[in-house]
Amino acid sequence: MKTPKWKSILLGYDFFCQFAYPIIYTIINNRETQHKAPKEGMSFMVGVQVERLLINYKTLEDFKRFQAYGTQELSMLEDLQNEIVENDSESPFYGIYFGENLVARMSLYERSAKFDDYFNPPQDYLVLFKLEVLPDFRGKGYGRLLVDYAKGFQLPIKTNPLIGQESDKFWEKIGFEKASYNIERDFGENPFIWMPEGVKQAVQPPAAAVQQPNISAEKEKKKENKEKEN
Numbered sequence: 001m002k003t004p005k006w007k008s009i010l011l012g013y014d015f016f017c018q019f020a021y022p023i024i025y026t027i028i029n030n031r032e033t034q035h036k037a038p039k040e041g042m043s044f045m046v047g048v049q050v051e052r053l054l055i056n057y058k059t060l061e062d063f064k065r066f067q068a069y070g071t072q073e074l075s076m077l078e079d080l081q082n083e084i085v086e087n088d089s090e091s092p093f094y095g096i097y098f099g100e101n102l103v104a105r106m107s108l109y110e111r112s113a114k115f116d117d118y119f120n121p122p123q124d125y126l127v128l129f130k131l132e133v134l135p136d137f138r139g140k141g142y143g144r145l146l147v148d149y150a151k152g153f154q155l156p157i158k159t160n161p162l163i164g165q166e167s168d169k170f171w172e173k174i175g176f177e178k179a180s181y182n183i184e185r186d187f188g189e190n191p192f193i194w195m196p197e198g199v200k201q202a203v204q205p206p207a208a209a210v211q212q213p214n215i216s217a218e219k220e221k222k223k224e225n226k227e228k229e230n
Helices: 005-018 057-063 071-081 142-151 165-173 215-229
Strands: 051-055 089-098 101-111 125-133 157-159 192-194
Touching: 051 057, 051 071, 057 071, 057 101, 089 142, 101 142, 125 142, 142 157, 165 192
Parallel strands: 125 157
Antiparallel strands: 051 089, 089 101, 101 125, 157 192
């Protein structure tokens, strides 16, 4: 069976952010056998539930209402039309419905400890992106509810929110902290991380510590060469 294109999009998304960093992904399946995962439909607000979204035409139609609709969703639709994935198969998206309408969603996938540059000790961690709540439903706690659901897997979480004061405040308010910036690891990103108890942020060398040519030594060498020539 061919690899669904939406999984390839996840690979391409992170490769774009991480450039030459090797990537191994495992979409969260059967997490209950590996970690204590939240129960399906688990809710932190009365009457509101977070659900694992299925790949079907209704879900993909609902996605069109979100600003972050793009290549990943279009690839899911193409995979569904070409019968590369079965109707109602699991997606990496989780969401909240208000009545029959999807009003909030996020994409959540797992990255291997082998390539963990954010946490100490290195371990499997979650990458959260495409967190979005429709305008008419913002300010009601739906975004926080989705993030709390992700925390329920008890794995560290990394996200890359839009750069901006309001965005930063939101993530800090719900327990995330800005990762120590490293130009090689984080170029083009604005990483925020959340760490469960016992996990610390990995110590990253400052950008200035990245190997740079020793200008003084080069000048001295050139001076010595000129003196020899004379």
